[in-house]
Amino acid sequence: MRYGLYARSVTVLLAAMLITLAVIVLILQRQDEMREEMLAHSRDSLHGLAFSRLRAHGEGQAEHLAASLVNPLYYFDLDAIGAAIAHVQRQPDVDYVIVYSAAGEVIHDGSRDIATYGQAMADAFAPDAVAADAVRVQSDERVFDVAAPVWIGEEKLGGVRIGYSLASVRADEHRATAALRDSLLEIGRRHLQWVALLLTALVLLGVAMSFIVQRALVRPIRQLAEAAREIEAGNFSAEVPASRRNDEVGDLMRGFRRMGESIVRHDRDIRRMAYTDSLTGLANRLAFREILDQRMIQSQGAARRLALLFTDIDDFKRVNDTLGHDAGDEVLMSFAERIRTTVEREGGDGALLARFGGDEFVVLVEAMEGDIREIASRLAGRLVEEVGRPIVIEQRQVFLGISIGVTLFPEDASGATMLMKNADIAMYQAKLAGKNCYRFYSRAMDQAVERRVRMxxxxxxxxxxxxxxxxxxxxxxxxxxxxxxxxxxxxxxxxxxxxxxxxxxxxxxxxxxxxxxxxxxxxxxxxxxxxxxxxxxxxxxxxxxxxxxxxxxxxxxxxxxxxxxxxxxxxxxxxxxxxxxxxxxxxxxxxxxxxxxxxxxxxxxxxxxxxxxxxxxxxxxxxxxxxxxxxxxxxxxxxxxxxxxxxxxxxxxxxxxxxxxxxxxxxxxxxxxxxxxxxxxxxxxxxxxxxxxxxxxxxxxxxx
Structure with a gap:
């Protein structure tokens, strides 16, 4: 299927839609990333706020409790100590309350029988709590520990530690974050609906534009292309649709019609100029190549054989240099007539003569019966004799020779280009052999040319x-x-x-x-x-x-x-x-x-x-x-x-x-x-x- 103008326009529209869609997807993706970033910032803010309040509350409560424990701790009144910490221990989120001595041994742990009494505190927070001279706050993923020393004058009696459980704090944070996420998702869904509506409108706009391009631009251009194909095929009278449009497309169609009429007028002259040598009236290189291709196709699978004779007049440059180019043209026309007469007499039916330019002439001979090599040899010999006869130009005799290279089809080559190349190689070998003679192509000539090229x-x-x-x-x-x-x-x-x-x-x-x-x-x-x-x-x-x-x-x-x-x-x-x-x-x-x-x-x-x-x-x-x-x-x-x-x-x-x-x-x-x-x-x-x-x-x- 041809990739035409309409397909290109549709491709451009689809590409624009895909790019727009990609941009929207990127925006939505970025929106999700922003939502997650917002949730993370909110969670961090809530966490910081909760911990800040907990810290303030815990420091105040620990200082207050430490002050109330001075006398009971001084007099080692365990009942008074137990009564003081029981009030704090009953508060929400308090996990433990420990009263310890200056050496870090447990004095009271809030239990009725004080099971850990006299034991050294062995948890991770204990060393820093015992060594603290002021309120000390420590925490991990599970507990928030606030320690306050108990002083009487300059003497440190010990201290108190209050441990707050963080489970409820984190539960509150999760609930707040979940509520915020639900709100943001709802906002995103509403935005997505608007995006879907806009995308639908874009698709409809693309379809409309595609229809307009098809009617206003693609159809007339397609009509012109069909007419151009007809002209290309040789039908120069192909009908070009008339147009009353007053725009560039209308101008194009009317101009195309005028061009077609002009081509019809000049076609015959162009063909004559394109396929004929202007000096001798013989077929030129282009015409010869087309006919050679046709003959080779016709010869495939048939008994017909071809011979190609590539001729070059020896030392013709001397004529131009000594007598001038006008005299050289006259010599060429005379030799062309001699060659034409000889080819018509010796070449048989279907023989074709062409001038490739300068002093190069090419002859194509075909034979259905008989030895094509013998025919080509006889023709080449006669050409050498005819061209070798003197010619009188400007009251002066001019003696020239001709070198001829001969190659056969299908023996020497399977294609026209290779056949002409082989004939040129054989002609070159004829010149090396002394000029004014002919040589048949052989495989050894290829090797000689390859050696020369390599050298x-x-x-x-x-x-x-x-x-x-x-x-x-x-x-x-x-x-x-x-x-x-x-x-x-x-x-x-x-x-x-x-x-x-x-x-x-x-x-x-x-x-x-x-x-x-x-x-x-x-x-x-x-x-x-x-x-x-x-x-x-x-x-x-x-x-x-x-x-x-x-x-x-x-x-x-x-x-x-x-x-x-x-x-x-x-x-x-x-x-x-x-x-x-x-x-x-x-x-x-x-x-x-x-x-x-x-x-x-x-x-x-x-x-x-x-x-x-x-x-x-x-x-x-x-x-x-x-x-x-x-x-x-x-x-x-x-x-x-x-x-x-x-x-x-x-x-x-x-x-x-x-x-x-x-x-x-x-x-x-x-x-x-x-x-x-x-x-x-x-x-x-x-x-x-x-x-x-x-x-x-x-x-x-x-x-x-």
Whole structure:
């Protein structure tokens, strides 16, 4: 049962009544407590008053009796003593009268034969009574004892004790307290009747208010809710009750009617905008997901099988960066048309194409008969071929590829979300395989992704935990074999896996964005070490080379970071060399050139790393302001065996020198390689034959 507005209002009223009832109960409870407190105070007052009167009476009677006993006690006239105490003993509430000597022995106890004569008084009050020099009052729960000494001049003859029974006093107190309690209970009953009447009136008021709320507020709102449910179900012509009420509810109902009419007018346009990609006219992510859910439900228990192809155009960002976003949109529309034509031709009946945004397209293929894997494979292959054909934009040929991930239902996943995730994983594996290809999803891919995610998690905070450290590979001048500098290299000693290869964790850091945190930290640490070498060893010309990732270049704040580090460490800018790969500058050469020009103006040198392995090779030497190039180790490795590598290396050295650039050879591992490169005029070299990567302290010893 739905907990609606009427139920809520009734709940509020019931809660208010319950709270009121609770308050009344508390008041009545407090009234009972007050009655008991009043009775206790009254009982205490009566008790105090009774004892006060009894004390006054007893003290007076004891003093009077003591005075009348002076002569009889002096002359030891027992008959006169008995006659004197008999009068007191006959009085109401007197329990005993005892005349005693100064030593505390009984002289007369009021009995005819004085049975206790000569005995010492042994009760609890006796010691204080015998020792008293004036009237002494003592009491317990049973008796009220008043003792008065008998004096003749300065001599104490003894004393007299009168014991009053407290039974009658307590009986009087109980009777008075009971009468008072009965009176208070009668008053409470009258109050309770009034409370019951008020509570009945409150209940009636709550019922009336509930009825009014139901008629005036809940009913019209319920009618609006029913109309809203109809509209939600797609019946936009649902009838909204008319209202002549001139209040807020009437305004709400009339406004709701106008809103429903407006929804009817715009529903068609909204549906088109919500389910269609505005650029290509294809289905968008929302429409694709709804259709995918429907197809998967229809496929359950049937022979129908589905294949999901997740496609991503390779290096499409280069188009936007070099030709602009308008040209990029034109390329997307052309590729979308190619993909649409291919899917219609190869995908069979029921094939669905959608654009998820950017350069991502998704294809859903179904098959009642035949091998769905073969169908998907044939379609993916044709897509790779079609997209791989060049396209002419602004009189320029654009070559792009496409990476495709393929996953099957129900083999690979039971739900739409997992199916799309698996296709994305397979697409990522296609990119890792070299792009412009397709890959089918497998369980092993999940494990690879999990390993990468775990490595990314472990890499976060690794610098702060001291797991990451820098080592330095010496760089020597080939002409005189003199140490001129060192390249800073990052190493990771994992607490459980040991040393992790830089090629693995650097790629993870680059893709996850962690490189934007690690890069500045490495730069600062390398400059601190280089400054210490200069300060402690006095080597003025020793430089340190630090690698810069493409992500750091694209961030746009590299120049400011370098300036801040140089200022903080006090290192001379000419002793810092920044190394960036050729692929890092592709796509936005104008921005990169401006950034590198600012760095070079400050005195920092810029080297192009892994030279010759990029997309356009030597062409970047004339467009990007750099100070030197590093010949990739793949050319150096075969320089003694492959004439082509030797010729290419020689050409790189000659052209770089013609442009005034320094040339560094990487990966020199044999003496023969070193000699050949020196003969060709190579300036600097590094490699295992010259020196392995070492710690800062080891390099300092090598320098010294």
């Amino acid at each position: 990314e998690q472990d890499l976060r905070g690794a610098w702060e935990r001291g797991e990451l450290s820098l080592v330095y590979q010496p760089v020597f001048r080939m002409a005189d074999n003199r140490l001129l500098g060192a390249e800073a290299l990052l190493r990771w000693k994992h607490p459980t896996q040991g040393m992790v290869a830089p090629s693995i964790f650097i790629e993870v850091a680059e893709q996850s964005g962690l490189i934007e945190t690690l890069g500045p930290a490495v730069l600062r640490a390398a400059c601190i070490d280089a400054t210490r070498w200069h300060r402690e060893l006095g080597h003025d010309e020793l430089f340190v080379a630090v690698n810069v990732s493409p992500r750091q270049l694209r961030a746009g704040n590299l120049a400011r970071q370098v300036e801040d580090v140089l200022r903080e460490t006090g290192m001379a800018p000419r002793r810092l060399h920044l190394e960036l790969t050729e692929t890092a500058v592709i796509g936005d050469e104008l921005h990169i050139s401006s950034l590198l020009a600012r760095l070079r103006t400050s005195g920092v040198q810029v080297w192009l790393d892994d030279f010759g392995t990029g997309f356009s090779g030597l062409s970047h030497l004339r467009r990007v302001p750099i100070d030197g190039v590093k010949i990739d180790r793949s050319f150096v490795a075969d320089v003694l065996r492959d004439p082509d590598d030797l010729a290419l290396t020689t050409a790189i050295i000659a052209m770089a020198h013609s442009l005034g650039m320094t040339v560094v050879a990487e990966g020199v591992e044999q003496e023969g390689q070193f000699e050949v490169l020196r003969e060709r005029g190579c300036d600097l070299a590094q490699g295992y034959w010259l020196g392995h990567p070492m710690s800062s302290q080891e390099l300092a010893r090598l320098i010294g």
